[in-house]
Amino acid sequence: MDTDLLRQRLIDxxxxxxxxxxxxxxxxxxxxxxxxxxxxxxRKVSAEELNLFSEFYDVST
Structure with missing residues (x-):
């Protein structure tokens, strides 16, 4: 995933x-x-952090 898209998705x-x-x-x-x-x-998002966000927001990675 594009880092700008990921960043904006996390903010949203x-x-x-x-x-x-x-x-x-x-x-x-x-x-x-x-x-x-x-x-x-x-700072980049680690795979572990991405999974943490995914679980918290109940969305797929």
Whole structure:
């Protein structure tokens, strides 16, 4: 998947649930800074993290 498309999809999913980055981080057990960097394209999403997002949002990878 294109990294820009993935980044935008993660942002859209988070916003659909009306979650801030810090609220999402707390709920899935990630660091808030990691989510911020993923969404701003300064850090890639690992396969483990992608699965974590997928499970949390109940979407396919």
């Amino acid at each position: 999913l988070r916003e659909e649930k009306n979650l801030s980055q810090s609220e999402l981080a707390r709920q899935i057990g990630m660091d808030n800074t990691a989510i911020s960097k993923i969404e701003s394209r300064t």
